[in-house]
Amino acid sequence: MNDMTPIQTTLKDWETDQEVRWCPGCGDYAILKAVQRTLPVIGAHPANTVFVSGIGCSSRFPYYVESYGFHTIHGRAPAFATGIKLANPDLDVWIVTGDGDGMSIGGNHTMHVLRRNLDCQILLFNNEIYGLTKGQYSPTSRPGTTSPTTPLGSYDRPASPCAFALGSGARFIARAFDVSKELSNTLIAAHAHKGAAFVEIFQNCIVYNKDRFDDFTTKGTDDKQLWCKHGEPLLFGNAKTGSIKGLALDLDTLSLKVVDVIDGDWQAAGVAVHNVRNRGMAHMLVEMPFGPFPMALGVIYDDPAPTFEGSVALERQQATAGKTADLGKLLSKGQTWTVEPEAAHGLMD
Template identity: 80%
Template sequence: MNDMSSVQTTPRDWETDQEVRWCPGCGDYAILKAVQRTLPMLGADPKNTVFVSGIGCSSRFPYYVESYGFHTIHGRAPAFATGIKLANPELDVWIVTGDGDGMSIGGNHTMHVLRRNLDCQILLFNNEIYGLTKGQYSPTSRVGTASPTSPAGSVDRPASPCAFALGAGARFVARSYDVSKDLPEVLKAAHAHKGAAFLEIFQNCIVYNKDRFDDFTAKAVAAEMQLHCMDGKPLLFANGCKGLSLDVRTLSFQVVDVVGADWKAAGVAVHDVRNRALAHMLVEMPFGPFPMALGVIYDDPAPTFESGVRAERATMVAGKSADLGQLLARGQTWTVAAG
């Protein structure tokens, strides 16, 4: 999160002169527009904003946002972002990555930026496929996914980005999807968090994994299959007719019916964004028997990496002067006499 004074901008101020080039119908267009609509709401300043990406379809993002940007190397965007933030903590740093870029070759870098708690926003576009390299299955592809590298169907069990983030020590974890009307609100919550904010965005790959998320995003099933998590609010879905009850004996959720809007009588649990155990349960619910948990799932700030590094440096240099000659003359030195 950037602490600089806010400025007034419009979504158009965040558009570049570059032609936006993704496949027609790609979910990345919707995410780009959501980000460009959200930045003015944040009072963000283009001169103090940096978008950093790795490699993949999502990683074209910096070309299309009128701010500073770095299009870096495969999976290493978090390392570049760390250097940027340490050099100038006042910058508002956004990392844009994908399920292949951030969860495969860059999995270790994603883990470290989360556990260190660098103050940045991490947007992981999850389309459950390698789109840029022509449709191979990715770490998040579902079992049975047919692709050029799994023609008979993938037998890999998919990784859950949000579960990974929590396991790596993330202090903010959220979920949304490309065309969700709630995406700007989730982006605002991620930006307000002081520390590494991890946001998984389900994104439709129109060519290689078309309509993969229709089982919870399609209008016909959205109410039944989406659980919108809000702090202090009951975990309700299906237009309030169903909810999640916590079975304390098995430490697991149960779907319960809610009669007459009396969710308390049905035993529906209340969401608490500071409850890490609850967050783990929400992101690991098996989809199908349970809805897809969306919104801010976990938000519990902790000291940031760059603040710790800079505080340590301040302590180390306190009372010392920057004198290169004196430094070179320390220790075992000698003078060679002329002649």
């Protein structure tokens, strides 16, 4: 077993000597710094930390974090991470993937690591495009997206990573965006969760899908952001102008609706209080159409359950209790026979 005692590190301790090679202005730079700032806060140890990635721009991540890392094959990072965690449950495993890597060729692997509830952090960078392979549309691209593979505009209905994760049985769902001041806090919450923690991070692809998320990520769009915090009312809007709104539950349609909050009295307006253990509320929050509704961010769902590696370890313990390992006995068990040297010689004649 490894010593998982938290240690004191700084951001510099998590930087490598590798040249960071993303396009200038790429949102991945901001995410990398947020992760490197977060690791010292959670007391992470480089010798016990593993970053696993698949294929894509986001998948260069392991080269840039001073820890153990695996740059694996397209969409299969969850499979490698599962093997790593089962081999050494004490390791702190992070999966870094993208909307193409994790939601297309790796969709089934993402689903299974979530439903099994492997104790790991899954960071899905969503830029709604295939960046590394030069701008093709991805599973999360919006209708009308023009690209080399959709020159007249995409007509596919985009996948929602958080809705997919919830449908796969995920026990922790969160959202943030690359340059958000809250990204580090969201990562801290994900790490504190025991089990598979799924974090969708909206990431600006400066070359092939520039400014796609400007309508809720840039300065002056705070009124379009709903940062979900457990036990607090679901409020958003502009406090300076007094234009505060909230989300209330419409019992007639069993859906959310936007209500005005007058004089700060959110209770009179019927604004709902966020409960991270309410799975139904989580589904409504991640599926809200942006525009009429704000973008739900922060920790949306957090309801721990037994982990996969914990269940495997318990099964092994129960299967071996009171038994002595004997390889020879195992090999000779069942229908076996011995071929004497003389008989073997006769067979060869």
